[in-house]
Amino acid sequence: MTLCIECQSFFPIEDEPGRGDCVKKCVDARQTYYSSRIVSQDNDADRCDSFQKKIIPKEALH
């Protein structure tokens, strides 16, 4: 199962362990905006259309 925490859009909330802001860039006919919803890091992201695997920097792998 893919989890929200693995997504590029997931930004952990410092003082709320296990939760994060799911932030997306959106565009409609009039404007660009960024939206945010609080999600749990363990949410199932398998069916999320916007899921994008977080790129882990090389240095973090070593």
Added chain:
Amino acid sequence: MAEPALNEKIQEFEGKQQWWWAAEVKRSKRLDYLRKAVWRKGSTGGAPISPIKLDLEPALRRIELYKQFKQEPLPLRMAKIHSAMWGSDLIYIVDQSQIVGSKTPSPSTEEWYGSGGIGNAAVYNYPEILPEPLEESLKVVHDVGQFWDQEGEAMEKLISGGDPEDMAKYQSGAIAWGSLIGGYSGKNYEYFMTGKRAFEDIIEEIEENIAKAEEKTQGVSGPDILPLYNKILNWEAMKLSLEAGIRWARRYARLARIIAENFETDPKRKEELLRVSETCERVPAKPPRNLQESLQYDHFIQVLARKEQVEGAWPARPDYYHGPYYNKDVNIEKNITKEEALDLIGEFLIRAYDMPVVLAMGKWVREGLQGIAGTWVWTLGGVKQDGSDACNDMTIALMQAARLVRTPNPTFAFRWHPKVKDEVMREIFECIRHGLGYPAMRNDPILIANAMHWHRHPIEEARTWVHQACMSPCPTTKHGTQPYRMASATANCAKIIEYALWNGYDQVVNMQMGPKTGDAREFTEFEQLFQAWVKQMEWLFSLLTRTVNYARYVQSDVVPRPFLSGISQRAVDSGLDIMRPDGERGNAWITAFTWVENPDSLTAIKKVVFDDKKYTMAQLMDALEANWDGYEEMRLDFVNAPKWGNDDDYADDMMLRCLRESARFSRELKDPSGNSWPILPENVSGNIHYSSIVRSLPNGRRQGDALYDGGISPGPGLDKKGPTAVLKSCGKIDHIVDGRAFLLNQRLSPTQLQGEKGYQLWRAYMKTWADLGLDHVQFNMVSDETLRAAQKDPEKYSEVIVRVAGYSAHFVDISRKTQDNIIQRTIQGIG
């Protein structure tokens, strides 16, 4: 400052009075982007605007939370539901934006919470506002409706608890406009907006109150501690709501920081986003320190209050409360330039323009408030509590920003007084000349005296007044603020004369509505008719004020407002929900829609039937029964009878008599605080909504014709003696004791009022207005030529704004009937 080529362009547009194109060139790129980014939230005519869609998720979430917190005492349940929703809803920040916070989950959607009973009618009738796939959405609407039907929806609870006959008549759609829940909200700005305290300070005050109360509840038993148990619950609910508000604002702080650090590549915008983040971290938790924080603080509070419950009004005094921060930032410390301040202020107006209300509400709301989402009438000018001039640089900046962003909503109303400086008057005139339809002009000394007369507000408190809805002055103090006046005391007054003629029977809704006051065919003297009119007036005003009094009395037991309570000193001090009237002076008024039809109809009957004896009452009733069809010559006799607004005592005396009978009776009517219910003639666009509901009238109007445009404005085209005669007629009314306020629409010629000469003519007109003691006047200054062109080519003229009644709207967003009604208003040549 614009480049020379742009200056030429601006001059060309302004020369053609194409103010909306000129504004596009003049405003900053940021303001242009943000202004054009807004999806209009009002209705077009009576219909919702596509492509705004409802988001149904909040309705499902609310049910889930309702089930979770069902066992909690009511105030805590409400606070916990809202707190959870504010923690989980979708928030967003628009590119270029510096002031953030929205009631909606995206720029082009509106939250839907759903209800039971007939509350979902608009959603069923306009499926285009539902998200696709439609079948799934309709199922959600059905399931939500069914849930609240079973649980007992708040509105149903209120209606079922009131007098059944009153409620049936109130809900008939014939006599009242508005709902028993919500309506015209008020805010205790003197408590939370003076820089002395913000949410964390209020939470501290609440905690102290709880601690003191708990000390007593844990002490010696006695009757004095019994009310404290409920008070502690209320305080806890207020505290929860304020804490939730702080957390909600900090979500924006995080979002702005995430965008800055992860998405934004422009260093200048990054810096702005970090400032937005810092601002949202600071307010509403702590008091603002600068203009941006002050505007953000105010905006957060407005959004949160409207997320808690529908608010149909937006009382505000932005120059007074934000002015000190403007002065500090722009003039004293020079932290920002005037242009940067204008960007912030312009966006502050745009954020309010973006606030939705009406999409899923009843047809009566959308038709009565065509083109706008609510009556956001913001107050400017006036005096301070010590009586000195309150105008400041922010007053001027707000008017300059309004001309740049040209939002029809919010609209301004200016508290004029003799000490207002010429530079401020010139800014006002520029807004009017640019066709915004605002500021409306209010006579401050008269209205302060009026507030003291009707509601016994002390002078220092009366001087804090802001517009509650379109017209009614309400103080912003602990005991002076009225948290709500439910809209249902809005009377379709043309029904008074109709019922006086038809023995209280309403043939449109087929009900005996008013008392039986006699068969008008048998009336042999005018006095018989007038006394019938008085009885019908007394019945109508009694019924409608009973419904509001009842709703105010029980609302805290049905739908308490813990957040609004938390920003109201009276509630924080007492531990009572703010909807409870205890300790409030009251500020009630009866909104008198379609008022002038009464004196004009009575005058016509007096003149044509009883004085000239040209027709009998029986003949008149036959003609009215036939909707004047086949009686054209006779109809013209009634049309040509003396009419209000021509400085003709014959007609004007009837107006005074009707008003003074109403004023006499309104002193007998009491609100929950024990104060009076004075009338306030104005219409919004109710004159169109009610045009098919009011039968033919003796002023010559046929059923289906638009009613007059409202307040004490003469009927369109019936003021034939010029603007001074209109002012003189209106000046015969005592604007302090004859009622709460009196709306006057006037159209002026944009050609005549060009340049310095035009300004001086307007100043002379305003001097006459002030000398005659009128409390209100507002202007349309767009030519017939432009308006007719806009009817033919709406896309080209989509930004033309007109004054409808107590509000402005885009001309293309109001119905054809309302458009025609505005064009028909007499253009007054002054000077």
